[in-house]
Amino acid sequence: MSNTIDNGKRRFLTTAASVVVGGAGAAAVAVPFVASMLPSAKAQAAGAPVEVEISKLVFGQQMTVEWRGKPVWIIRRSDETLKSLPSLNSILQDPSSNMASQQPDYCQNASRAIREEFLVLVGVCTHLGCSPTYRPELAPEDLGADWKGGFYCPCHGSRFDLAGRVYSGMPAPTNLVVPPYFFQDDNRIVIGEDPQGAA
Numbered sequence: 001m002s003n004t005i006d007n008g009k010r011r012f013l014t015t016a017a018s019v020v021v022g023g024a025g026a027a028a029v030a031v032p033f034v035a036s037m038l039p040s041a042k043a044q045a046a047g048a049p050v051e052v053e054i055s056k057l058v059f060g061q062q063m064t065v066e067w068r069g070k071p072v073w074i075i076r077r078s079d080e081t082l083k084s085l086p087s088l089n090s091i092l093q094d095p096s097s098n099m100a101s102q103q104p105d106y107c108q109n110a111s112r113a114i115r116e117e118f119l120v121l122v123g124v125c126t127h128l129g130c131s132p133t134y135r136p137e138l139a140p141e142d143l144g145a146d147w148k149g150g151f152y153c154p155c156h157g158s159r160f161d162l163a164g165r166v167y168s169g170m171p172a173p174t175n176l177v178v179p180p181y182f183f184q185d186d187n188r189i190v191i192g193e194d195p196q197g198a199a
Helices: 007-037 041-047 079-091
Strands: 050-053 062-067 070-076 118-122 133-135 150-152 159-161 181-185 188-191
Touching: 050 062, 118 188
Parallel strands: none
Antiparallel strands: 050 188, 062 070, 070 118, 133 150, 150 159, 181 188
16 A cells, blocks of 8 residues: 555546536526526416317307417308498408408308308507407397397497408408418317417
């Protein structure tokens, strides 16, 4: 057994230990910093797709869900409602939904929907961001004899039909927005996700 001290080994072990401890310290400081740059769980949830069960939605009924902090309406329309839509074309600003930014390509059709029966709209008026009310009744006294159901914005009087198309001469410049969505199956819609068009 030798009493000689090996200074080279001692330096090596001291340096190695310093590197390990220094690396761990740097990681401990970096992790919270990097984590602070990631979106919060609340922010991730606000933009995340929303899955909606629609099996209990009856004809004429509206349900509202929240997506990205905005109300999204799902309305189940009857055959009668769908047949009445073309009769309004002459009094609508954009009856063919030509403004591409107002809906995904797969909803640029007469019903503005993947499946005609179900209308999906962002419930925010395109004028100043108020939320219109759902008015499905025919010819109510306050909206006139030509009213065939739709949405009425109480803030400035904009009117939209049951496809979310704006009437001509209204403060709202464009149709209501159709968000990206798809049918996961016959009873579920996923709002906020657009996997290669429609299912």
